[in-house]
Amino acid sequence: MRQTPLYETHLKYGGKIVEFGGWLLPVQYSGILEEHKAVREKAGLFDVSHMGEVAVKGPDALAFLQKVVTNDVSRLADTQVQYTPMCYPDGGTVDDLLIYRYGQEHFFLVINAANIEKDWNWLVENSDGFNVELRNLSAETAELALQGPLAERILSQLTDVPLAKLKYYWFIPEVMLAGKKTMISRTGYTGEDGFEIYCLPGDVNELWEAIMEAGRPLGLMPAGLGCRDTLRFEACLPLYGHELSQDISPLEAGLLRFVNLEKGPFNGREILAQQKANGLKRKIAGFVMTGKGIARAEYPVIFEGRRIGTVTSGSYSPTLNKNLGLALVEAEYAAAGQQFDIEIRGKLVAAEVIAKPFYKREGK
Amino acid sequence: MNFPKELKYARSHEWVRVEGSRAVVGITDYAQHQLGDIVFIEVPTVGNKVEVGKNFSVVESVKAVSDIYAPVAGVIVEVNEKLGDAPETVNQDPYGEGWIAVIEMSDRANLDDLLGSDEYADLAAKGGH
Numbered sequence: 001m002r003q004t005p006l007y008e009t010h011l012k013y014g015g016k017i018v019e020f021g022g023w024l025l026p027v028q029y030s031g032i033l034e035e036h037k038a039v040r041e042k043a044g045l046f047d048v049s050h051m052g053e054v055a056v057k058g059p060d061a062l063a064f065l066q067k068v069v070t071n072d073v074s075r076l077a078d079t080q081v082q083y084t085p086m087c088y089p090d091g092g093t094v095d096d097l098l099i100y101r102y103g104q105e106h107f108f109l110v111i112n113a114a115n116i117e118k119d120w121n122w123l124v125e126n127s128d129g130f131n132v133e134l135r136n137l138s139a140e141t142a143e144l145a146l147q148g149p150l151a152e153r154i155l156s157q158l159t160d161v162p163l164a165k166l167k168y169y170w171f172i173p174e175v176m177l178a179g180k181k182t183m184i185s186r187t188g189y190t191g192e193d194g195f196e197i198y199c200l201p202g203d204v205n206e207l208w209e210a211i212m213e214a215g216r217p218l219g220l221m222p223a224g225l226g227c228r229d230t231l232r233f234e235a236c237l238p239l240y241g242h243e244l245s246q247d248i249s250p251l252e253a254g255l256l257r258f259v260n261l262e263k264g265p266f267n268g269r270e271i272l273a274q275q276k277a278n279g280l281k282r283k284i285a286g287f288v289m290t291g292k293g294i295a296r297a298e299y300p301v302i303f304e305g306r307r308i309g310t311v312t313s314g315s316y317s318p319t320l321n322k323n324l325g326l327a328l329v330e331a332e333y334a335a336a337g338q339q340f341d342i343e344i345r346g347k348l349v350a351a352e353v354i355a356k357p358f359y360k361r362e363g364k
Numbered sequence: 365m366n367f368p369k370e371l372k373y374a375r376s377h378e379w380v381r382v383e384g385s386r387a388v389v390g391i392t393d394y395a396q397h398q399l400g401d402i403v404f405i406e407v408p409t410v411g412n413k414v415e416v417g418k419n420f421s422v423v424e425s426v427k428a429v430s431d432i433y434a435p436v437a438g439v440i441v442e443v444n445e446k447l448g449d450a451p452e453t454v455n456q457d458p459y460g461e462g463w464i465a466v467i468e469m470s471d472r473a474n475l476d477d478l479l480g481s482d483e484y485a486d487l488a489a490k491g492g493h
Contacts, residue, residue: 016400027400027427028400031400031401032400032401032425032426032427033401033403033426034401226400226426226427229427230426292404292406292448293404293406294403294404294424294429296429315426316403316404316424316426318426323404345406345422
């Protein structure tokens with residue numbers, strides 16, 4: 001089991017440690033609901049050092065990425081960030097990731113912690129014939145996520161760089177933050193405004209403390225994996241292994257806008273083009289429990305006695321105060337207003353399909 | 365953490381308050397703390413028979429689904445319907461307003477297998493096992 005460089009700090013802050021994808025991380029500090037609310041209304045600070053990072057450099061860097069991911073990487077300008085799925089040739093999903101463009105021949109990928117080894121092997125295997133140099137930077141990169149409406153105000157106290165000018169899905173390659181060298185992007189996984197801060201593992205504890213100190217008077221709280229999941233769930237951001245997997249294509253997950261079928265050949269294009277042309281057989285639908293109960297991942301979705309799908313994520317939604325869920329269902333049952341049942345501990349409980357995302361911040 | 369002297373405790377983290385032939389049942393302060401924010405409780409049905417050690421209720425926190433086991437055998441004679449709208453009561457007042465059900469005991473000898481407050485406090489201090 002691996003620890004991030006902030007492990008001792010989590011204990012000091014009262015973090016309740018759990019195992020997640022091979023890492024020991026705090027699921028919560030004061031409580032998931034309180035931390036969730038802090039991120040929606042003020043700000044929360046997350047340790048996301050378990051995430052993986054890979055540098056892609058060389059004359060063929062762009063061509064290589066165009067082959068392995070589904071989004072059109074050529075549309076990225078220097079210091080811009082892009083979200084994209086990465087597919088197998090059969091259209092199943094290897095992972096979903098962020099691509100940071102430093103320059104025509106230099107990109108930085110941020111991948112899911114549980115997929116680091118798999119992604120690395122996949123990238124290396126696919127780099128055959130491309131003039132690129134890949135480097136796995138996961139062990140030498142720490143990452144914090146400062147999320148919430150007050151994130152900009154808090155972080156601006158620690159740097160001279162005008163963060164107010166940093167737009168959503170752009171980054172600044174070098175920011176001196178509280179005296180430490182960092183890279184900062186305006187990105188996140190909560191549905192709120194916020195920043196992700198990349199630094200050296202040796203600097204991350206001091207950065208954590210500096211941000212906590214700057215933010216505490218404004219209501220900043222340390223936030224754990226528990227609320228990271230409820231926050232992303234309300235915003236309907238997919239979680240690999242749930243809404244996306246080797247068996248679920250980005251189109252089935254509703255991510256068509258991150259799949260560019262016209263950009264030229266790429267892994268999975270043929271199958272994805274067929275899925276688009278012929279219509280999808282399955283789709284991720286969002287639903288609200290109209291009966292009493294909480295849907296959880298893996299629970300069956302039933303319509304008139306027949307299984308039509310499976311819950312991929314389900315939870316009490318703290319912001320909406322409802323029990324909500326996402327499920328992969330046969331496409332004809334995925335439209336808003338559709339009613340079906342969720343099988344909870346052997347009992348059928350009523351649910352109804354609603355629009356996604358469940359939560360959208362104001363002004364966005 | 366608080367473990368009132370007058371209660372009896374199951375190793376599976378339920379408490380029992382004996383009132384004549386009846387047992388009021390809830391989950392312990394340790395259990396609610398371990399679960400975190402409780403957001404749903406499936407209360408048992410009045411009239412149902414329960415067996416010792418068999419699950420008779422379900423408590424869900426944001427992240428976890430946990431079975432609640434009957435500490436004594438008998439018949440459910442009363443349930444705390446208020447928990448349907450206010451499951452957080454179990455976090456706030458586990459031994460008071462957060463009670464889950466009342467069991468009319470069929471075998472008082474079940475009580476002899478439960479722990480006293482000091483014994484249970486030791487169990488909780490060792491991580492609950």
